[in-house]
Amino acid sequence: MSARTPRTVVTGIGVATPNGLGVDDFWAATRIGKNAIGRITRFDPSQYPATLAGEIQGFVAEDHLPNRLIPQTDRMTRLALVAADCAFEDAGVRPGDIPEFDMGVVTASTSGGFEFGQNELKKLWSQGSQYVSAYQSFAWFYAVNSGQISIRNGMRGPSGVVVSDQAGGLDAVAQARRQIRKGSKLIFSGGFDASICPWGWVAQLANGRLSTRTEPERAYLPFDADACGYVPGEGGALLILEDAEAARRRGARNVYGEISGYGATFDPKPGSGREPGLRRAIELALADADVAPGQIDVVFADAAGTPGLDREEAEAVTAVFGAGRVPVTAPKTMIGRLYSGAAPVDVVAAVLSMREGLIPPTTNVTLSPEYDIDLVTGQPRTASVRTALVLARGYGGFNSAVVVGAVD
Amino acid sequence: MERRVVITGIGVLAPGGVGTKNFWSLLSEGRTATRGITFFDPSSFRSQVAAEADFDPELHGLGPQEIRRMDRAAQFGVVTAREALADSGLDLAGFDPHRTGVTIGSAVGATMGLDDEYRVVSDGGRLDLVDYAYAPRHLYNHFVPSSFSAEVAWAVGAEGPNTVVSTGCTSGLDSVGHAVELIREGSTDVMIAGATDTPISPITMACFDAIKATTPRNDDPEHASRPFDGTRNGFVLGEGSAVFVLEELSAARRRGAHIYAEIAGYASRCNAFHMTGLRPDGREMAEAIRVALDEARMNPEDIDYINAHGSGTKQNDRHETAAFKLSLGEHAYRTPVSSIKSMVGHSLGAIGSIEIAASVLAMENNVVPPTANLHTPDPECDLDYVPLTAREHTTEAVLTVGSGFGGFQSAMVLARPERSAA
Numbered sequence: 001m002s003a004r005t006p007r008t009v010v011t012g013i014g015v016a017t018p019n020g021l022g023v024d025d026f027w028a029a030t031r032i033g034k035n036a037i038g039r040i041t042r043f044d045p046s047q048y049p050a051t052l053a054g055e056i057q058g059f060v061a062e063d064h065l066p067n068r069l070i071p072q073t074d075r076m077t078r079l080a081l082v083a084a085d086c087a088f089e090d091a092g093v094r095p096g097d098i099p100e101f102d103m104g105v106v107t108a109s110t111s112g113g114f115e116f117g118q119n120e121l122k123k124l125w126s127q128g129s130q131y132v133s134a135y136q137s138f139a140w141f142y143a144v145n146s147g148q149i150s151i152r153n154g155m156r157g158p159s160g161v162v163v164s165d166q167a168g169g170l171d172a173v174a175q176a177r178r179q180i181r182k183g184s185k186l187i188f189s190g191g192f193d194a195s196i197c198p199w200g201w202v203a204q205l206a207n208g209r210l211s212t213r214t215e216p217e218r219a220y221l222p223f224d225a226d227a228c229g230y231v232p233g234e235g236g237a238l239l240i241l242e243d244a245e246a247a248r249r250r251g252a253r254n255v256y257g258e259i260s261g262y263g264a265t266f267d268p269k270p271g272s273g274r275e276p277g278l279r280r281a282i283e284l285a286l287a288d289a290d291v292a293p294g295q296i297d298v299v300f301a302d303a304a305g306t307p308g309l310d311r312e313e314a315e316a317v318t319a320v321f322g323a324g325r326v327p328v329t330a331p332k333t334m335i336g337r338l339y340s341g342a343a344p345v346d347v348v349a350a351v352l353s354m355r356e357g358l359i360p361p362t363t364n365v366t367l368s369p370e371y372d373i374d375l376v377t378g379q380p381r382t383a384s385v386r387t388a389l390v391l392a393r394g395y396g397g398f399n400s401a402v403v404v405g406a407v408d
Numbered sequence: 409m410e411r412r413v414v415i416t417g418i419g420v421l422a423p424g425g426v427g428t429k430n431f432w433s434l435l436s437e438g439r440t441a442t443r444g445i446t447f448f449d450p451s452s453f454r455s456q457v458a459a460e461a462d463f464d465p466e467l468h469g470l471g472p473q474e475i476r477r478m479d480r481a482a483q484f485g486v487v488t489a490r491e492a493l494a495d496s497g498l499d500l501a502g503f504d505p506h507r508t509g510v511t512i513g514s515a516v517g518a519t520m521g522l523d524d525e526y527r528v529v530s531d532g533g534r535l536d537l538v539d540y541a542y543a544p545r546h547l548y549n550h551f552v553p554s555s556f557s558a559e560v561a562w563a564v565g566a567e568g569p570n571t572v573v574s575t576g577c578t579s580g581l582d583s584v585g586h587a588v589e590l591i592r593e594g595s596t597d598v599m600i601a602g603a604t605d606t607p608i609s610p611i612t613m614a615c616f617d618a619i620k621a622t623t624p625r626n627d628d629p630e631h632a633s634r635p636f637d638g639t640r641n642g643f644v645l646g647e648g649s650a651v652f653v654l655e656e657l658s659a660a661r662r663r664g665a666h667i668y669a670e671i672a673g674y675a676s677r678c679n680a681f682h683m684t685g686l687r688p689d690g691r692e693m694a695e696a697i698r699v700a701l702d703e704a705r706m707n708p709e710d711i712d713y714i715n716a717h718g719s720g721t722k723q724n725d726r727h728e729t730a731a732f733k734l735s736l737g738e739h740a741y742r743t744p745v746s747s748i749k750s751m752v753g754h755s756l757g758a759i760g761s762i763e764i765a766a767s768v769l770a771m772e773n774n775v776v777p778p779t780a781n782l783h784t785p786d787p788e789c790d791l792d793y794v795p796l797t798a799r800e801h802t803t804e805a806v807l808t809v810g811s812g813f814g815g816f817q818s819a820m821v822l823a824r825p826e827r828s829a830a
Contacts, residue, residue: 048540072683100680101695109574111551112517121526121611126533129452129614136615138683138813141516142553142574147814150678156692159678159816160582163517163572164554171571178589198538200551202529205540207548264595266510266570269562277567280506395548396558398570 008177009407010256011247012091012240014083015348016192018054018233018335022086026345027352031380033363035334037216037231042196050210052219053196054233054336072135073148074113076194076234080145081152083238084188088153091240092253095153098185104157105146106176107238108168108191110339111200113140118199149188149238157184165394166302167264169236169343170402174262176241185246190347191340192236204232207395209306217364220337222303222330223310223375225368230305233332236341237348244407256351260387260405261289267397278302278391279316281399285389286320289403293321296403297385298359298376300346302393303330305337313391314371323372327381331360343392343400350388350404359383412672413588414825416665417496417653419488419602420765422752423459423646426468427491431752431762432769435777436798440751442644444629447608455622457629458608459646459753474559477546479518482556484649484758485604489560492600496653497665500565509568509596510561512651513583513603515576515757515812516612517553523609525550560600560651568596577717577812578676579603580650580760581820585674587654597659602651603761616645619684621721631781633754635718635747636725636793638784643719646753650761657825668768670825672805673704679815686723686811690731693809693817697735704821706805708736711743711821713776713801715767715808716793718747719754722786724811729789731809731817744801746794750780760810760818767806767822776801 013023018036020026029036037054045051061070061078064085073081088095095103117140123131138144143161150159158179162171169191176189195204204210211229213219220231247255263284265277286293299321302313317328331349332342353359359381367375386406393399420427424434424441434441442459450456461484465475468487475483493500525547529538549555554572561570569590573583580603587601616622623642625632634640660667677692677699701708717728732740748766755762770776775798782795805823810816 043537047537101677104678110554114551117522117611118526120615121523122530122533122536124523124533124611124614125527125530129610129617132611132614132618134615134618136611137619137621138576141576141813142572143515143576143579143812143814143816144683146575147678147683147816150680150815151682154680156678156680156695158676159575160586160676161574163514163552163574164557164570165552168554168571171569175586178593195551198536199526199529202538202540202543203547203551206543206545206551208545264569264571265506266558266561266567268505268567269565274567394554395552396555397561398554398558 006180007244008180008241008259009244009247010239010351011242011252011254012087013348014087015237015345016056016079016083017235017345018056021059030331030349030360031358033361035363037336043198048201049212050205051214052216052231054231055196056235072139074116074139076113076192077145077148079194079235080192081148084149087238087240100154100156102157102185103155104159104179104184105149105155105188106160106172107145108162108172108340109142110165110193111195112142113144114195114200115197116140118197145192164398166339166342167392167394167398167400168340170392170400171264173259173402177259180241180243185243187241188238189241190236190238190344193339193341194234196234220305220333221365222305223367223371224365227305227307227310231336233336233338235338237344239344255407257354258405258407261285261403263288264400276312278312278399279319281401282316282320285401285403291387295387296326296389298388299326299328300350300390301328301330302391303332314373318372324374327359327376328373329359329376330362333363333365343390346390347404350390354385354406357382357384411592412657412670413591413654414657414660414670415652415668415768416655416660417492418765419491420650421461421484421488422648422762423461426463434751435748435766436775438778438780438797440630440780442629442632442753448610453613454617454624456626457623457632457644459644460608461647477549478559479521479550480606481514481518481604482559484606485512485556486559486563488649488651489563489600492651492653493564498653503598505565505567507568507597508566509590509599510557510566510570511573511583511587511601512557512560513573513579513757513761514553514556514605515574515579516605516607518550519612520606520609521550523611556604564600566600575816576814577756578760578810578816578818579757581810581818582676584761584764588671588674591654591656597656599654600651601654603758604649605756605758606647607756608645608647633720633750634781635720635750635779636786636789637782638786640720643721644753646755648755648758648762650765667825669771669822672823673700673821675699676818681815684813686727688727690727690734693728693731693811694734696817696819700819700821706821708739710805711807712803713770713806714743714745715763715806716745716747717809717811718749720749726788729791740791744776744794745791746777746779748777763808767808771803771806771824774800774802
């Protein structure tokens with residue numbers, strides 16, 4: 001990497017998860033392992049095989065957004081718009097401070113505004129085509145969050161949207177870093193999903209990986225001998241990423257960390273007998289960050305929660321780092337899997353771990369003796385964290401890894 | 409040493425015929441593939457016209473299980489990816505799967521499959537608590553359109569970076585632009601990149617009806633898509649896919665590949681204005697064009713042909729006409745501009761890639777495809793839009809642009825590799 005390549009730093013955070021709205025609440029809950037998985041309240045789940053989710057309680061969009069935005073937005077967009085406002089405030093920068101063409105938005109999405117789509121599909125089929133909302137032309141599609149955030153904040157520079165299921169949250173961060181390397185000064189990146197509605201639930205059930213347990217503490221147990229699937233959640237995070245030099249010049253008050261490495265791979269076709277791609281994604285990310293395995297202080301795992309996928313991940317981590325050589329954690333056991341929002345939330349947890357010198361725990365899990373990893377369970381662990389690795393995988397075979405480094 | 413990226417294989421599936429040959433015949437003959445909707449009963453809709461593709465998945469090599477689990481858009485993507493790979497002459501054993509990636513653009517994902525399955529699980533919209541027992545196992549593939557790029561990866565054996573790019577109606581340009589960046593930065597050597605969308609379903613027609621974006625010219629479907637024509641009144645929804653094999657230039661030369669074109673420049677900007685509206689001055693698209701030209705190290709005068717977004721809405725046609733003048737100056741008046749949407753409709757996220765294919769074929773044949781149905785000039789659109797019939801025209805560099813909901817504006821410059829900066 002040439003000396004002229006701009007470095008990409010995180011200077012602002014907006015986060016909304018089932019265990020915390022805003023960065024302070026999120027971290028206060030996460031550092032002590034506060035669980036937020038419960039029986040679905042958004043609709044009556046009793047007729048479905050899975051009944052638990054990580055829902056965000058107490059979010060009232062009308063308290064934060066202008067009235068005109070409410071009828072044209074899905075829940076995931078409202079969460080994202082509010083998170084964007086919080087991130088700007090956190091970064092101490094106002095939209096007008098930076099030239100419009102130097103700012104952009106790169107987000108990930110998994111299922112778009114699925115609840116909005118559900119409601120319009122219902123009108124279409126029960127009432128007729130003329131009852132479908134004009135806002136259906138954009139409120140549900142995958143690009144909506146990037147579009148709405150750019151409009152609300154006057155950001156006219158290079159932007160984008162990626163969809164790679166849960167891996168997309170990291171792919172968006174990587175694409176944002178590419179734009180900063182090409183000259184953008186500030187990019188919003190991250191992802192939000194919120195598809196806890198009957199139609200979304202049926203679609204998620206179809207993948208066969210949802211936990212059908214009814215006890216919240218026994219439902220999502222990655223790396224446990226009792227692993228039985230995952231619990232979906234809603235929410236996500238947005239990061240303000242800046243060219244490190246530009247951030248320094250403007251006197252950014254928070255420089256949480258640097259996005260220093262990235263790697264992405266795709267698994268071989270099922271049945272091919274070839275090795276899955278996760279190990280390679282990790283190695284690519286480490287090489288990109290120019291760090292050795294021994295320099296990684298913590299791994300935020302993808303933590304699929306199904307035995308086969310857990311084994312693949314444990315094997316990849318062990319292959320790269322050696323047995324039990326690096327602390328591994330999965331705070332998403334508190335909130336469920338947030339799809340495109342999950343990995344950006346883990347990046348937030350990673351930079352906050354660095355700041356506090358504390359690794360948040362994987363809750364509810366007892367490590368299966370089958371896996372040779374040092375999983376941080378039960379209590380948070382005090383540790384000096386200078387460099388963290390965040391992993392994310394998407395349904396079908398997507399593998400992404402990001403290295404986050406401390407900035408002095 | 410800067411890595412340059414070239415197109416060495418093309419696969420197209422567009423209304424009017426499967427395959428690149430059929431596609432170019434339609435364009436070069438100026439025929440249209442728009443018709444009255446046959447996929448469902450459109451009688452209750454304001455707009456009843458679409459550009460539908462006649463496509464039999466079994467004829468194109470898809471097996472029964474593939475057909476069952478894939479949305480129509482995924483099927484299109486797999487068929488065009490296979491055509492592109494065959495066209496490139498790149499042997500499956502001849503590339504490193506780890507250094508081969510996939511990007512597929514799509515604006516609306518598995519809309520068709522989702523619309524169908526919702527109707528069933530909700531029993532015609534009656535059930536709020538939709539019925540799980542009627543949900544097929546492949547419904548998750550419709551829920552997350554990254555299943556499209558996964559299917560393409562499986563079809564070609566690619567194990568490098570993989571994603572769907574979904575920036576609305578610029579997805580087809582942005583997907584290929586993204587792929588170019590991956591090769592340039594060294595993350596991959598080969599990319600299978602393109603886009604697919606099959607949005608002709610009741611929910612999509614209904615939402616475009618609601619904003620009067622699609623044309624109500626139902627009594628004359630063959631002439632309903634009329635970009636730049638003074639009588640135009642909305643776009644015609646289409647479907648389709650185009651996928652390319654992209655390679656690093658020196659590697660492509662070493663293996664003696666046929667090089668269609670270099671992707672010499674690409675840029676995207678946002679209007680930060682309105683989810684469906686456009687600023688009349690065209691400034692963001694002009695900025696994208698300016699940066700794409702800059703990246704290609706070209707001047708406006710180097711552009712021989714502009715493949716327009718040309719959707720056939722008054723707002724769009726005037727917006728991009730302004731953008732061409734703003735970015736290319738006087739040269740905009742001297743350059744043929746045409747919209748193939750007049751013939752194949754607007755396939756949302758796919759069309760950007762289909763238009764890249766058209767641009768490359770224009771260079772390959774030195775023929776500029778026409779804007780069909782352009783009989784009545786719009787005084788506010790005063791460029792040379794190549795009305796009605798294709799034109800022989802030496803074409804060594806092409807500008808192709810896209811514009812879409814969410815405010816995205818993208819521009820790409822394609823050139824013969826010996827023509828662009830050496």
